[in-house]
Amino acid sequence: MSVKESLNVEAPQLSAPTSTEKKSCSQSAVSFDTKVNYDRFLDCIHCGLCTATCPTYVELGNENDGPRGRIHLMRAVTDERVELSPQIRQHLDLCLDCRACETACPSGVKYGEIIEPFRSALAEKDRNDGKKLDLFHRLILFKLFPSAKLTRLSLIPARIAQSIKLDQWFLNSPLKKLLPKKILALTEMLPPLGANLPSLPTHLPAKGKQRAKVALFTGCVADAVFRSTHWATARVLQENGCEVVVPKNQTCCGAIHVHSGQEDQARPYLEANLTAFEDPSIDAIIVNVAGCGAMLKEYHHHFKETTDQKRLKTFMSKVKDVHEFLDELGVIPPKGRIEATATYHDACHLRHAQQIAAAPRNLLNQIPGLKLIPLPESELCCGAAGTYNLTQPEMANRLGVRKIENVKRTDAELLLAANAGCLLQLHKVAKQQHLNSWIGHPIDLLDLSYQQKQPKL
Numbered sequence: 001m002s003v004k005e006s007l008n009v010e011a012p013q014l015s016a017p018t019s020t021e022k023k024s025c026s027q028s029a030v031s032f033d034t035k036v037n038y039d040r041f042l043d044c045i046h047c048g049l050c051t052a053t054c055p056t057y058v059e060l061g062n063e064n065d066g067p068r069g070r071i072h073l074m075r076a077v078t079d080e081r082v083e084l085s086p087q088i089r090q091h092l093d094l095c096l097d098c099r100a101c102e103t104a105c106p107s108g109v110k111y112g113e114i115i116e117p118f119r120s121a122l123a124e125k126d127r128n129d130g131k132k133l134d135l136f137h138r139l140i141l142f143k144l145f146p147s148a149k150l151t152r153l154s155l156i157p158a159r160i161a162q163s164i165k166l167d168q169w170f171l172n173s174p175l176k177k178l179l180p181k182k183i184l185a186l187t188e189m190l191p192p193l194g195a196n197l198p199s200l201p202t203h204l205p206a207k208g209k210q211r212a213k214v215a216l217f218t219g220c221v222a223d224a225v226f227r228s229t230h231w232a233t234a235r236v237l238q239e240n241g242c243e244v245v246v247p248k249n250q251t252c253c254g255a256i257h258v259h260s261g262q263e264d265q266a267r268p269y270l271e272a273n274l275t276a277f278e279d280p281s282i283d284a285i286i287v288n289v290a291g292c293g294a295m296l297k298e299y300h301h302h303f304k305e306t307t308d309q310k311r312l313k314t315f316m317s318k319v320k321d322v323h324e325f326l327d328e329l330g331v332i333p334p335k336g337r338i339e340a341t342a343t344y345h346d347a348c349h350l351r352h353a354q355q356i357a358a359a360p361r362n363l364l365n366q367i368p369g370l371k372l373i374p375l376p377e378s379e380l381c382c383g384a385a386g387t388y389n390l391t392q393p394e395m396a397n398r399l400g401v402r403k404i405e406n407v408k409r410t411d412a413e414l415l416l417a418a419n420a421g422c423l424l425q426l427h428k429v430a431k432q433q434h435l436n437s438w439i440g441h442p443i444d445l446l447d448l449s450y451q452q453k454q455p456k457l
Helices: 019-028 038-043 055-060 067-078 086-093 100-104 112-128 135-144 148-154 156-163 166-171 174-178 181-188 221-225 227-239 263-276 290-297 309-318 322-329 358-364 393-410 420-432 442-450
Strands: 212-216 242-245 284-287 319-321 340-345 370-373 414-417 438-440
Touching (some): 038 112, 067 112, 135 148, 284 290, 290 309, 322 358, 322 442, 340 393, 358 370
Parallel strands (some): 212 284, 340 370
16 A cells, blocks of 8 residues: 555544443453553543654644554554554554654653554454464564674675675666565665674773773674674773673564564563673663664563563663763763764654653764754654664655755765664665765764774765
């Protein structure tokens, strides 16, 4: 179904159900009411302040494609007042789960705690109905991506192709049409992969007086595609007096599975990470990918049945975004000048899920010579949203083009974002829209300043 075709159903007008109705709904709705805390629906006061911040509503202007309308739809389905039709599913699938609505909401509605368990219920319903995930989800999203090792191996042909510029020839030739659409999309969003760097060592000493001992979370796709950023993060932490440990038995955070409604498949990753980062001497677990950080901080929302809640809470209390941690620690200013203009895109799961907006800018303002230019609509999603740009390519591309057009208005030489998915999306759309800005992570730039090097413009 195209985006235009998704505009044909009106959001139902709902009143609060009586206790009898709620009891009836609980008995008849097998999965939805057991997955979603019904009180979360009632937190919404229908003011509509969220709609102006919702990327799909801003693009389409349809109530069903905004947070308020989607809450109506999910509640109506839970109450069995409307049928879960393909149209309603399309409205819900079109949600990026960017959670900008949470930042805007005056009532503190936890939209993520509604849409994510509802999607889990949808996945459960599909399984009960005998529906199977397609091969792309089973093999690529849920098997390949969660393994950094397998993903790195799969990128060997791409590294070779990039080194001899064969990738550019292929993407400009009719041969690219031979690839399946989603595989082509993956190929198009690959950034320059650079040298095949070795894994980080398990221990890196602090420089100067030790101020903290931290563990670095490396994840899956981020380690396969952006390992250079992990190295940069470790060096920046060392420069700021941090002893860095990198547990080798850590794994994917599980976000890919959870955001697709497959929480059961994510549980082994939770257990592995709880074990990997159990060292009580660790002051903080550092994450440089916004989506992973949000997931790790919210494990308790997705895994309420985990037996050892104390262990879980101890883990989550230590998770810190790298910008958040350095800003709180007090960053030691770098000395290398970078005479350039830069603009910063707020990754949704940093700005909205973790409510971190000032810290990355505070760190960037420490770089001598750097001029930071505000990005129009910085808080609006770029269209990456985890795997959204693979499952909803039409809307993802619209949002990506909108983002790059705003970047062009700044005339910035550098484009910065603190999330692997955002960086992949920005690289892809920047190439399509002929934007030649240097694209990287804020920590990459901070690391260059510490090393007194320059970004290659």
